[in-house]
Amino acid sequence: xxxxxxxxxxxxxxxxxxxxxxxxxxxxxxxxxxxxxxxxxxxxxxxxxxxxxxxxxxxxxxxxxxxxxxxxxxxxxxxxxxxxxxxxxxxxxxxxxxxxxxxxxxxxxxxxxxxxxxxxxxxxxxxxxxxxxxxxxxxxxxxxxxxxxxxxxxxxx
DNA sequence: GCCAACGTTGGC
DNA sequence: GCCAACGTTGGC
Numbered sequence: 001x002x003x004x005x006x007x008x009x010x011x012x013x014x015x016x017x018x019x020x021x022x023x024x025x026x027x028x029x030x031x032x033x034x035x036x037x038x039x040x041x042x043x044x045x046x047x048x049x050x051x052x053x054x055x056x057x058x059x060x061x062x063x064x065x066x067x068x069x070x071x072x073x074x075x076x077x078x079x080x081x082x083x084x085x086x087x088x089x090x091x092x093x094x095x096x097x098x099x100x101x102x103x104x105x106x107x108x109x110x111x112x113x114x115x116x117x118x119x120x121x122x123x124x125x126x127x128x129x130x131x132x133x134x135x136x137x138x139x140x141x142x143x144x145x146x147x148x149x150x151x152x153x154x155x156x157x
Numbered sequence: 158g159c160c161a162a163c164g165t166t167g168g169c
Numbered sequence: 170g171c172c173a174a175c176g177t178t179g180g181c
Contacts, residue, residue, distance in 0.1 A: 009179085035164075058179055116180080134162045136178050 005142040006046060007053040007064070007130055008104070017054050017065045017109050026106040030139075031077050032087045034099060038139040043074040043100040046139075052104055053142060053150060055130070056113075063113035064150055072103035110154045124149040 008030060010016070020028055033042060052068040076097035079087035092098035119125050129140045142150075151157045 011179090037164095062180075133180095136163065138178085 001047065003144075004045070004047065004050045005053070005144060005147040006041070006050060007055055007140045007142050008068075009055045009057045009138045009140075011058045012056045013059070016056065017106070020054070020068070020104075020106045021109060023106075027071055027103055029072075029077075029101050029103050031079050031101045033077070033101065033138060034087065034089070035138060038137055039098070039100055041139050041141070042102055045141075046070055046074060046102050048073050051107075051147065053147070054106075061113065061115045061117065063115040064110070064119070064154075065113045066109040067107045067151070067156070068104040069107055070102050071105045074100040074102055077101040108156060110156065112154060114150055114154050118153070119150070122149055122153060 012018075015028070020026060030042070033039060048070050050070045052070065053064045054066045054068050055064050056062060077087065077099040079085040080089040080092045080097065080099045081094055082088055083090075087099075089098060116130070119128070120131055125131060125146055128142070128146050129135045129137065148157065
């Protein structure tokens with residue numbers, strides 16, 4: 001299958017691209033997604049080898065700060081069964097887990113982050129979900145074209 | 158910190 | 170099954 005592209009949001013004061021860079025093997029599990037639409041993507045659509053834009057939200061400046069790729073496909077987020085975790089979900093059945101996650105590995109931290117503001121002016125991103133009003137999904141599809149535009153502007157292609 | 162947009166919950 | 174209330178997200 002052709003490579004698919006995604007954008008994953010994170011609040012850098014919770015988990016930033018530098019945290020990912022410092023993680024063992026620069027790899028982390030993308031836990032804590034508690035939205036059904038995003039869950040469906042994590043469980044069913046996102047495949048090993050897919051590429052990811054790493055986005056910092058709720059911070060100044062909001063920006064795509066680098067790229068990663070998927071090293072492990074959707075599997076149950078074990079935090080949902082851990083009563084001490086803030087991601088605990090008492091209603092999730094271990095036989096039929098409600099929440100899923102993937103593992104991603106850092107590829108490249110951009111020298112220059114691509115800010116949300118800059119992206120609004122880039123040709124080719126007009127249809128990008130991130131730029132649409134009310135697009136709150138924390139895991140979003142990105143088209144091959146959008147991927148290229150972002151990386152080109154970051155000087156990474 | 159504010160608040161609009163949106164998703165989820167729960168009473169009926 | 171509807172929908173008001175509530176909680177969360179995330180740009181500003």
